Amino acid sequence: MSLHPMYARPRDLEQASQLLASLSSGAVIIAGGQEIMPFINYGVMMPDVYVDIGGIKALKGVNVNDDEVSIGALTVHRDIQSTEDIVERLPLLAYAAQQIGGGWQVHNRGTIGGNIVSMHPLYDIAPALLALDADVELLSDKGLQRMSLLQLQNDSSHGLGSSSILTKILVKTMLPNVLWGYYKLKNSAGAYGSANAAAVIQMDGEKIKSIRIVIGAVSETSVVISKALDGYLGGAYTLEIGRAIEKVCIDAIDEPLSDQQGDGVWRKAMAGIAARRATEMALSNLTTSSIKR
Amino acid sequence: MIEDKKESESYVGKSIRAKEARAPLIGKAKYTNDYTFSGQLYAHILRSPHAAAKINSVDVSGAKKVSGVHLAICGQDVFNHTNGITDHLNPAIFGGKSTRLPCMAVDEAWCYGQPVAIVVAEDERTARYAASRIQVDYTPLEPIIDVEKAVAKGARSVVPGWEDNTLIYVPFMNGDTQAAFDAASHVITTDVKIHRFSSQPMETRCYNAIWEHDTESITLYGTCQNPHPLRLVIAETLRMNENKIRIIASTIGGAFGLKMHGHPEEPLICLMAKLLGRPVKWVESREECLLIGAREQQHKVEMAFDSDGVMVGLRDNVLANIGAPSACPGWGMVFLTGLTMPGPYKVENIDVHMNAVTTNKPSWNAARGYGKESTAIALELAMDNAARQLGISPIDLRLKNFIAKDSFPYNSPTGLVYDSGDYSGVLLKALETIDYQGWKDKQAAALIEGRYLGIGVAFELTPEGGTIPGTMVAGYDSSTVRVGPDGTVRVLTGITSPGTHNATAMAQIAADELGVDIAKIEVLQGDTNASPYGFGNYSGRSTIVGGGSVALAAQDVRAKINAVAAALLEVEPDTLNLVSGVFSSSAKSDATLTFAEVCYASYTRAYDVAMCIDPPLEATRTFKPPGIRHTPDENGRINPYPSYSNAVYVVVCEVDTDTGKIDLLSLAAAHDCGKVINPILVEGQVCGAFAMGLGGALSEDIQYDANGVQLTKSFKDYVMLRMADIPPIGVAHHDCPNPDNYLGLKGAGEAGVGGSAAALVNAVNDALEPLGVLMHEMPLTPSRVWSAIQNANNGEGVN
Amino acid sequence: MEDLLDTSALIQLRVDGEFHELDVLAGRTLLDVLRDDIGKKGTHLGCKTGHCGACTVMIDGKVAKSCITMAATLARAEITTIEGLLDEKGGLHPIQQSFWDEAGLQCGYCAPGIVLSALELVTDNHHPSAEDIELALAGSLCRCTGYQSIKRSVAEACVRMYPANENIN
């Protein structure tokens, strides 16, 4: 807690990681600032040191290697929404990024890395990435480390934001026969999500081959549901199956959130509705053309 | 679209572009926070984290040690320098309780967020940091948050020394209500719960006080709606003479009642400037702004009807959770809610009990509608409920019970005198505007597909231009019209603008009365050293009394100018013509004079041709709307309003029964604000109020936990509507000019929050009627609507 | 490593065409720097949490909320505030003119931010649909107008800027 915090703008990753290692606690990484500035403005957070990673080239850009898309942590939401490689290969992510609140102003500055590291239950990026089984790459004093986002979500010792840096997000290109849907339930245009669901479905002709659903905004962390849906594979989609999916997803929520957007009982029920709607959106064969750049 | 005025036409009635709208568009408007003075210091206020607590000690030494801090003081020190804050409306005048209202908590904090200590420093960041170094030792008390607990027997008094927590109880009774209810065929009861939502202008409050060393006086640049009356409050609270205070309310970024005065920070910041001899600025954070409450009321409305569906009696018992005591006029909203009963309905027998109850929540301030919006919400929800129970259409039930258009002026059972109106006409106009039948058809078709559309209507009667005897809420106002030697015009008025462009309306009136180009008119508002004494803006009064007084003053000045023009042209004044700034006379075909030449002569030839007038070309006049009556009638009742604007709001929505989410499909309003001075400005008022009411009904909600700790701290939780939420709004006028006011004005700024909120609730209930859902508790968040759907249908929900 | 740390950062901003080199304290917002150091008071403080949009400016041609942008992180940037929209002769930008004509503002506190968001929209999209306008202005709150006249103002601006556009609404 300091009235006169320090600021550093490391040139590259090496310098950044050395700097972070040299600082005892109290350092805060800043990217777009869209998450931390409100806390700083209200004095809720008074860091001793800001480490601005905005100047680090290695954290920027979107690349494709074989079938893997690598997204630099500093990529802003607006670019997630419009970069060709993301729109074509990861339309679910592009679409989810479009559902982020705060307007273009926030989309132009908020980074995907900052969004993930915030681990805010109501946010949109994590459900989409979890549905795509994404990996992340971290840099800490232990060096570079790759792990799944799911693993990261359950690991409280990652030190992201103060001692380690999220460098990139790695996602396999979605296969052409993969259908996807994303449904965000929010009370009004300016509200945060009350239930966010991402669905990724593989079809075999008319038959459902696999389903993976991720529910966000309903519990403290996003909930990945796939195994529990195994019983509904192999046939065509029907409304009954939709209802059954709804039920499975409701049952998957143990401790629903309760906030001003709505109480826990409703939230839990909405997990099911959002899941069914995301599924239906996927099955209605939504294509990349519906993405607004 | 902006219309151009043709020669010989008048400005009044045209959509004239607001002159004052240019500066904000180029970033040059000067809002209060835009003023910074040499030696500027900044204040930060430390607030109570408890709803109720004894303050054992406040240790500011930690703050004083921070470099850059000039002053850090606690409530006791401030207490020693000040009197209690003068009430905007003292409840004691009306038979209620009063108490000393300190600028800061002294030995007991009575709500979350109450100021406890203040730090003044070189910059805001230092002040805030230093405030976090202040140590306060509290002993928390059991807070009284719930209104029912507050009125329960034996409840602890929020204000030590009071025998109970009712700040004021006001009954409104007329006729023989008991007999009416006994004889009625139907009695329909509706429990209406209105939550805490406030006006949240985009600009929060800001005060920047300067100690003027030469004159030992204070200049306060402040976001305030009523600069002259505030001057008295500051003077009394700081134990100074009123003539040592100057208030400048510059451009205001929205007010809606929230910037009416009584806030502790007003005298507090002035005191800081006085103690330090330096300019001190305080900018309210959004979190602080969300402490200001309004409207939280619960009603038990009972309507008695005869067998024809004619209302024969009305009862209501209202508990309003007004929070902790405050010098702001918020509590008065409760009084007005009762006074405006039974709104547009012709029923003599009423029995309405208003209870303004003090609790340990933060206090209210005025909010657009000033209680009249709550009357509309309670009545209109109850009317729809009654219609449903009686099996009559909500339209027919209203048409049957409206005061007929030939019964005006109408004496209401609370003592008001409604000036004019055609309520049925307004309702029918609104239905036509929305295409009511068309939507009814669509609703029926949608239901077959399992979709739930609803159409709701609601009436709002909005008495405007109010005044309360014995208070600084006056009904009249004054303006000066000054024409310079070059023929340009300066209008100075006691009316202020919260951002509604009422200066343009006044300029239109002045231009017409003087016969000059509107471009030659400058309107100055909000500086107590320049404007004539006035009461600022509230109660939709600005154009009624501001416009009226400008017209009177302009007429006086015009008479002087005409006299000089006639003398110069050597003709009779009644032969004069003024067109496009040139005087001519029907008695003399060749001679002309420009308006400017006449004005110059008026100033310079006082001893010959201009002998006929008293120079300069200036007049100050007051408009006192004649409809107001403060002499009590035989029942002791007064009519504090000169004007009764009214409107009908229609909402069409679709409810997603899976989620409870409400989608707005179409909106319309028809209203009667008397003569429309500037259609595009009036439309803006209607649409803005519509959005505010819908936001209130859908999502805006200031919540506290069971301990009275604020949960709603930012716009993340206080969700106001955005552009995508609001479909196009059809606006229609159905004007019945006020017979008593200049040009028939009735007021256009305040109405709409209650009517639109009620129409939304009625629309949702209409949509869900097939499911047996009926809700009278706001806001209608998806979770609340969804639960209601689950609970109806025997817990089966919808299939 | 220590030499990387400082209590302030040197930044270079071109604000409305004018160059400023500034040494800004860590943690300060772009809003504060614009208002207090450079005097651009047309950029307003409304909530300090990024929700209301009153503080909107353009950074390198894209809208941003200056109250949640830390000034130190803008090593070099081109900033456009509402004050930079006038033409050389001081004439209003067509968007400003349309907002004025169509009463797209009342108190005006949100107007600078909304006008700049509209500018970003119409720069790339000459034919915005109602939905496009809603999306582009989603980051701003207006408390006075109910947004009706704002939508009308943006549509009108497009018609004026791209006269072939008569049919949009």
Ligand SMILES: Cc1cc2nc3c(=O)[nH]c(=O)nc-3n(C[C@H](O)[C@H](O)[C@H](O)COP(=O)(O)OP(=O)(O)OC[C@H]3O[C@@H](n4cnc5c(N)ncnc54)[C@H](O)[C@@H]3O)c2cc1C
């Ligand atoms: C008004 C508003 C509405 C919003 N609505 C939504 C919404 O609906 N859905 C949604 O998903 N999001 C929403 N957001 C959140 C927004 O998407 C995130 O705040 C944003 O993505 C954060 O990115 P940033 O770069 O600005 O983060 P910063 O504020 O810079 O950082 C956020 C956190 O991440 C850490 N950090 C950042 N980058 C890294 C990195 N590379 N490595 C390690 N640590 C890092 C920081 O230390 C900090 O703790 C909203 C934000 C606002 C202001």
